[in-house]
Amino acid sequence: MASIWRYILAGLGLAALLVGIVAAVYLTLPQPAPGPDLSRSKKTANGLFVASFEPERGVVRQGELQSWLLTLKTAAGAPVEGAAITVSGGMPQHDHGLPTSPQATDYLGQGRYRIDGVKFTMSGWWQMRFAVSAAAGSDSVVFNIVL
Amino acid sequence: MRRLISVASLLALAALALLGGFGEPQFSDAEKKTIASLALNTLPSLKPDTTNQYADVPAAAALGSTLFFDGGMSRDGTVSCSTCHKIDRQFQDDLPQAVGVGHTNRRTMPLAGVARNPWFFWDGRRDSLWAQALTPLENPLEQAGNRAAFAHYIKKRFGERYERIFGPLPDLSSVPANASPLGSDAEKAAWNAMPTGQQDDVNRVFANIGKAIAAFERSIEPEQTRFDRFAIDLATGAKPEGNAAFSPEEILGLKLFIGKANCVTCHNGPRFTDNSFHNTGVPPFDGLPPDRGRVDAVTQVEADPFNCIGKFRDGDESACRELRFMVKDGPQIMRAYKTPSLRGAAYRPPYMHAGQFSTLDEVVAHYSKAPPSVEGVSEVHPLDLSERERAALVAFLKTLSD
Numbered sequence: 138m139a140s141i142w143r144y145i146l147a148g149l150g151l152a153a154l155l156v157g158i159v160a161a162v163y164l165t166l167p168q169p170a171p172g173p174d175l176s177r178s179k180k181t182a183n184g185l186f187v188a189s190f191e192p193e194r195g196v197v198r199q200g201e202l203q204s205w206l207l208t209l210k211t212a213a214g215a216p217v218e219g220a221a222i223t224v225s226g227g228m229p230q231h232d233h234g235l236p237t238s239p240q241a242t243d244y245l246g247q248g249r250y251r252i253d254g255v256k257f258t259m260s261g262w263w264q265m266r267f268a269v270s271a272a273a274g275s276d277s278v279v280f281n282i283v284l
Numbered sequence: 285m286r287r288l289i290s291v292a293s294l295l296a297l298a299a300l301a302l303l304g305g306f307g308e309p310q311f312s313d314a315e316k317k318t319i320a321s322l323a324l325n326t327l328p329s330l331k332p333d334t335t336n337q338y339a340d341v342p343a344a345a346a347l348g349s350t351l352f353f354d355g356g357m358s359r360d361g362t363v364s365c366s367t368c369h370k371i372d373r374q375f376q377d378d379l380p381q382a383v384g385v386g387h388t389n390r391r392t393m394p395l396a397g398v399a400r401n402p403w404f405f406w407d408g409r410r411d412s413l414w415a416q417a418l419t420p421l422e423n424p425l426e427q428a429g430n431r432a433a434f435a436h437y438i439k440k441r442f443g444e445r446y447e448r449i450f451g452p453l454p455d456l457s458s459v460p461a462n463a464s465p466l467g468s469d470a471e472k473a474a475w476n477a478m479p480t481g482q483q484d485d486v487n488r489v490f491a492n493i494g495k496a497i498a499a500f501e502r503s504i505e506p507e508q509t510r511f512d513r514f515a516i517d518l519a520t521g522a523k524p525e526g527n528a529a530f531s532p533e534e535i536l537g538l539k540l541f542i543g544k545a546n547c548v549t550c551h552n553g554p555r556f557t558d559n560s561f562h563n564t565g566v567p568p569f570d571g572l573p574p575d576r577g578r579v580d581a582v583t584q585v586e587a588d589p590f591n592c593i594g595k596f597r598d599g600d601e602s603a604c605r606e607l608r609f610m611v612k613d614g615p616q617i618m619r620a621y622k623t624p625s626l627r628g629a630a631y632r633p634p635y636m637h638a639g640q641f642s643t644l645d646e647v648v649a650h651y652s653k654a655p656p657s658v659e660g661v662s663e664v665h666p667l668d669l670s671e672r673e674r675a676a677l678v679a680f681l682k683t684l685s686d
Contacts, residue, residue: 202605239609253605258550
């Protein structure tokens with residue numbers, strides 16, 4: 138009887154060793170490359186503005202035409218009014234542009250601009266680029282969106 | 285104490301066996317999420333079409349159904365919508381290119397779920413189902429009629445039914461028997477000689493014909509398939525029974541579809557389409573006129589008097605955002621065609637916008653090889669799938685038809 142227990146214990150010991158090896162291998166596997174910067178608020182390329190980009194209704198829904206809000210502030214935090222905004226973008230990994238032509242359609246006050254006609258037709262990494270011209274000058278910003 | 289350690293070790297061993305051996309899950313959580321997003325039970329209910337106030341009026345759908353199957357809705361009295369959209373063939377015709385009064389240059393599209401499209405035809409040259417329905421009526425290769433003749437025909441054959449839905453018909457007594465801005469030279473001349481108010485009257489009757497046909501077509505929806513039963517069981521953790529169970533080959537095909545083969549990039553959602561336009565390097569069909577796809581459709585839909593911005597739309601302009609924000613130029617719309625739904629595809633060869641491929645094997649081989657486009661740039665890249673992988677993809681596609 139005792140010898141059977143000894144065999145089982147030996148087996149368990151071996152199993153535990155195996156678990157340890159598997160765990161060690163798992164933990165030392167190369168980590169996946171870090172994805173693109175997904176922040177929804179950032180400085181524009183030359184630091185003229187701080188831009189934030191959020192879906193107007195809070196959620197991103199694949200395949201639906203949605204409106205988003207682009208909020209523009211100066212580096213000092215003052216809302217940017219009367220900005221001319223052009224929108225472009227696409228999927229860097231698929232070499233194609235946006236499936237729609239989003240536009241800045243309304244100014245909502247406090248530096249907030251409605252960007253309507255945004256549609257993400259597939260899952261993956263999308264980029265939205267905004268070229269902004271205002272009294273303070275012209276600058277641009279790129280937001281990454283991963284669905 | 286020793287016994288405690290033994291019990292704990294036994295439990296650990298059991299857990300290890302579950303993780304590493306016979307209990308291995310077939311799909312990762314990410315794969316399960318993607319599979320669930322393709323199942324028919326995630327299809328939302330059909331949204332109202334505010335541009336067509338008759339879209340959900342039963343009498344309009346009934347009249348639309350009559351018109352859909354009526355050969356009288358053509359120049360020679362023999363071609364109806366149903367000539368190419370055959371009710372017993374998924375509302376398509378099995379031909380590489382549709383044949384109406386003449387031979388067209390595009391494949392007939394099936395109609396399941398058509399009311400959910402933002403764009404119509406392979407190139408999206410119309411922006412509503414009712415505006416789409418009008419186009420073949422006057423295409424000389426399809427029904428080859430003209431809108432003045434259709435207005436007279438409606439008054440003569442269906443006047444009472446029409447008026448119960450749409451209100452009084454206009455006075456057509458001085459409208460020429462044949463007239464249209466798109467017809468023969470004589471028809472164009474007759475149309476141009478009509479006062480504007482009379483043209484509007486005829487256009488209004490013509491638009492209502494499209495709205496009735498669209499009301500009928502809204503009832504044509506995709507049906508549940510083996511894939512959907514499999515997906516629901518996978519999501520709920522139930523063991524798929526009967527034909528809801530997938531063979532190892534079908535499972536491999538599904539994994540490739542949502543993984544390495546990238547099919548799901550465009551064929552996504554419960555209809556297996558992103559409703560967008562892509563150049564995938566599909567070759568031209570020998571002997572047909574040049575076809576540049578979406579790039580030429582943009583000007584057509586903008587010029588269409590029955591488009592969403594036009595005066596025959598019901599409701600307000602907020603319904604027109606697809607048209608308002610459409611991509612009008614750029615290399616990506618050259619030879620771009622709409623992503624077709626894959627539901628039922630296995631039973632309706634040939635494939636692509638002009639029936640270029642006669643089998644699913646040829647379709648999958650095309651995407652595996654990904655040849656460059658004759659014009660514009662193909663978005664797809666070579667996959668170099670093995671013969672086994674290609675066969676598995678075809679096996680999976682068949683589960684969307686059974």
